[in-house]
Amino acid sequence: MKIAVIGTGMVGRALxxxxxxxxxxxxxxxxxxxQTLARTEPDFLGNPPFAxxxxxxPAVRLAPFAEAGMHGEIIVxxxxxxxxxxxxxxVGAANLAGKVLLDxxxxxxxxxxxxxxxxxxxxxxxxxxxxxxxxxxxxVKTLNTVFTQVMIDPARVPGKHNIFVAGDDAEAxxxxxxxxxxxxxxxxxxxxxxxxxxxxxTEMYAQFxxxxxxxxGGSFDFNIAVVRA
Amino acid sequence: MKIAVIGTGMVGRALxxxxxxxxxxxxxxxxxxxQTLARTEPDFLGNPPFAxxxxxxPAVRLAPFAEAGMHGEIIVxxxxxxxxxxxxxxVGAANLAGKVLLDxxxxxxxxxxxxxxxxxxxxxxxxxxxxxxxxxxxxVKTLNTVFTQVMIDPARVPGKHNIFVAGDDAEAxxxxxxxxxxxxxxxxxxxxxxxxxxxxxTEMYAQFxxxxxxxxGGSFDFNIAVVRA
Numbered sequence: 001m002k003i004a005v006i007g008t009g010m011v012g013r014a015l016x017x018x019x020x021x022x023x024x025x026x027x028x029x030x031x032x033x034x035q036t037l038a039r040t041e042p043d044f045l046g047n048p049p050f051a052x053x054x055x056x057x058p059a060v061r062l063a064p065f066a067e068a069g070m071h072g073e074i075i076v077x078x079x080x081x082x083x084x085x086x087x088x089x090x091v092g093a094a095n096l097a098g099k100v101l102l103d104x105x106x107x108x109x110x111x112x113x114x115x116x117x118x119x120x121x122x123x124x125x126x127x128x129x130x131x132x133x134x135x136x137x138x139x140v141k142t143l144n145t146v147f148t149q150v151m152i153d154p155a156r157v158p159g160k161h162n163i164f165v166a167g168d169d170a171e172a173x174x175x176x177x178x179x180x181x182x183x184x185x186x187x188x189x190x191x192x193x194x195x196x197x198x199x200x201x202t203e204m205y206a207q208f209x210x211x212x213x214x215x216x217g218g219s220f221d222f223n224i225a226v227v228r229a
Numbered sequence: 230m231k232i233a234v235i236g237t238g239m240v241g242r243a244l245x246x247x248x249x250x251x252x253x254x255x256x257x258x259x260x261x262x263x264q265t266l267a268r269t270e271p272d273f274l275g276n277p278p279f280a281x282x283x284x285x286x287p288a289v290r291l292a293p294f295a296e297a298g299m300h301g302e303i304i305v306x307x308x309x310x311x312x313x314x315x316x317x318x319x320v321g322a323a324n325l326a327g328k329v330l331l332d333x334x335x336x337x338x339x340x341x342x343x344x345x346x347x348x349x350x351x352x353x354x355x356x357x358x359x360x361x362x363x364x365x366x367x368x369v370k371t372l373n374t375v376f377t378q379v380m381i382d383p384a385r386v387p388g389k390h391n392i393f394v395a396g397d398d399a400e401a402x403x404x405x406x407x408x409x410x411x412x413x414x415x416x417x418x419x420x421x422x423x424x425x426x427x428x429x430x431t432e433m434y435a436q437f438x439x440x441x442x443x444x445x446g447g448s449f450d451f452n453i454a455v456v457r458a
Contacts, residue, residue, distance in 0.1 A: 121351040121433065150458070161456045166440075193440040201440035204350065204433040211395075211422040211430035212455060221458035226441060227390045229379070229450035 004029050004072025006065065006087055008036050008050045009043065011104060011148050012078035016060045018152040019076075022182050027061045029068025029091060036062060069095030074102065074175065075137075081107035081126050082119060085133055097136035100172040102179070103127050103199070104143045104151070106206050115210035118203060127166065127199025138172030140165055141199035142180065145209065147220035154184045154223070161223040162189045166198035191226065233258055233301025235294065235316055237265050237279045238272065240333060240377050241307035245289045247381040248305075251411050256290045258297025258320060265291060298324030303331065303404065304366075310336035310355050311348060314362055326365035329401040331408070332356050332428070333372045333380070335435050344439035347432060356395065356428025367401030369394055370428035371409065374438065376449035383413045383452070390452040391418045395427035420455065 005016040006029040013028075020026045030036040030050075039049040047053075054060065069075065069091035079087045084105045088096065107119040107126040120126070127141035142165045143151045150157055163185050167173050177190050193201055213220055234245040235258040242257075249255045259265040259279075268278040276282075283289065298304065298320035308316045313334045317325065336348040336355040349355070356370035371394045372380045379386055392414050396402050406419050422430055442449055 115430075118351050122347050122436070157456050157458045159456055161454075191441070191444050193444050198440045198443075201344075201437040205437045207351070208430040208434045208437070211427045212420070214427075215420050215422050216455075216457065219457065223456055224453040225390075225456050226445075227386050227388055227452055227454050228445065228448070229386045 001025070002071050002073045003027075003076065004068040004074070004091070005076045005078055006068060006091055007078035007080070008062070009078065009080065010045060010047050011151070012076075013047075013050070013053050013057075014148045014152050015076055015078055015104070017057055018183060020057065020060055026059075027063050027068045027071040029063055029065045029087075031065060031087075031090065033062045033064060065090035066092050066095060072099065074100045074179075077101060077103045077105050077130070079105055081105040082109070084126060085129060088130060088134065093134055093136070096134045099137060100175045101130065101134070101137040101139045102143070102176055103130055103139050103141050106144050107203060108206065115207060115214065118206060121204050122200065125197075125199040125203045127196050127203065131168065131196045138167065138169035139196055140167035140169075140172050140176040141196060141202060142166070142176050145202050145205055146223050150221065150223055152183050154189075156221065157223045159225065160189055161225040162191050163223075164191050164193050164202050166193040166196055166202065168195045230254070231300050231302045232256075232305065233297040233303070233320070234305045234307050235297065235320055236307035236309070237291070238307065238309065239274060239276050240380070241305075242276075242279075242282050242286075243377045243381050244305055244307050244333070246286055247412060249286065249289055255288075256292050256297045256300040258294045258316075259291060260294060260316075260319065262291045262293060294319035295321050295324060301328065303329045303408075306330060306332045306334050306359070308334055310334040311338070313355060314358060317359060317363065322363050322365070325363045328366060329404045330359065330363070330366040330368045331372070331405055332359055332368055332370050335373050336432060337435065344436060344443065347435060350429065350433050354426075354428040354432045356425050356432065360397065360425045367396065367398035368425055369396035369398075369401050369405040370425060370431060371395070371405050374431050374434055375452050379450065379452055381412050383418075385450065386452045388454070389418055390454040391420050392452075393420050393422050393431050395422045395425055395431065397424045
């Protein structure tokens with residue numbers, strides 16, 4: 001499949017790399033490819049510059065947002081939550097229309113450090129905002145409850161543990177589940193939380209998630225399993 | 230121990246019954262015992278009237294909030310979140326001072342049905358509000374991530390699954406952990422999330438929890454396990 005990953009950070013790179021490995025034709029979208037490639041310093045999270053990463057992934061093409069959007073039959077939003085709407089605006093509503101849009105972003109407000117607050121919560125969510133802004137896209141909120149490395153390699157966490165999808169379009173959720181299965185998530189651990197409104201649930205989980213990170217001594221390398229009576 | 234359970238609903242009854250079973254001297258606090266006992270109809274959640282429950286638990290005494298507060302060496306807030314602050318005000322700041330106050334309540338806004346919204350979230354929590362309102366109490370947020378029956382009988386959910394504590398007072402958290410262990414929570418599944426600010430984490434988890442309830446076909450009989458890589 002032709003897939004566009006929007007965002008050149010840790011999540012975007014990991015997703016793009018994994019999708020490439022799975023045989024997809026992957027383009028990463030960024031505002032200004034020249035500027036992205038010209039960076040020589042690690043980003044604010046300590047990730048090496050994009051150009052360094054791309055040396056080991058020459059098959060992943062970097063393109064301006066709109067060009068990436070045109071390329072992708074599936075679009076993956078892997079931007080920081082605070083700029084997701086802006087970035088997707090640059091990708092272009094026409095390039096999102098009728099397509100599956102996997103929204104992995106968290107609307108984190110890091111202005112006061114960790115644990116983060118959310119930019120909005122409780123009565124709204126980033127997933128819903130994206131769906132409202134691009135009503136012709138089929139937004140599926142998923143993978144936003146785990147750390148990057150767990151997203152693309154769930155087996156690094158032992159045993160059964162769960163991942164979630166939320167979205168209004170049933171077919172788009174099936175496409176999303178297919179990608180999750182390709183990443184290594186067994187079909188029976190993928191829980192469908194319902195419509196895109198349930199993005200609130202997994203986004204608000206972020207405060208719990210970061211509290212767990214603290215309790216686990218700073219490790220992000222975990223997930224939760226739903227255990228039934 | 231002398232324990233006051235504030236609230237005569239499903240959670241209050243279950244907690245009081247279990248604490249009695251464990252050998253504690255339990256008083257349930259209510260606004261007006263005469264009125265509580267006079268009710269002959271099920272409550273809005275379908276629970277039988279309190280008087281019916283008390284027939285099978287004659288050793289649990291019903292008392293006005295303030296009297297219950299005087300009785301309790303430990304206070305358990307098992308009221309609905311929307312009335313918790315009012316109820317604890319009636320218990321009395323003097324009766325809470327220096328005591329462990331286990332806060333089990335969820336600040337649910339059920340005005341638009343299920344899944345509930347929260348009355349406040351993200352930048353505040355009920356746990357923090359209670360701690361601010363009663364600075365001399367040692368508030369520990371706990372048990373608010375599971376259904377009543379799981380709170381007092383974790384073994385009904387098979388295998389390892391977790392429960393959380395959050396509070397500013399380390400000694401109070403140890404007392405809380407002791408009660409959790411008495412309820413059947415093994416020591417190694419109790420996760421300390423830090424100060425009372427982490428009440429935000431477990432309260433915001435509520436939207437995720439109710440989304441899971443929906444995904445599991447309406448069952449509340451589950452919990453989550455944190456699985457580490």
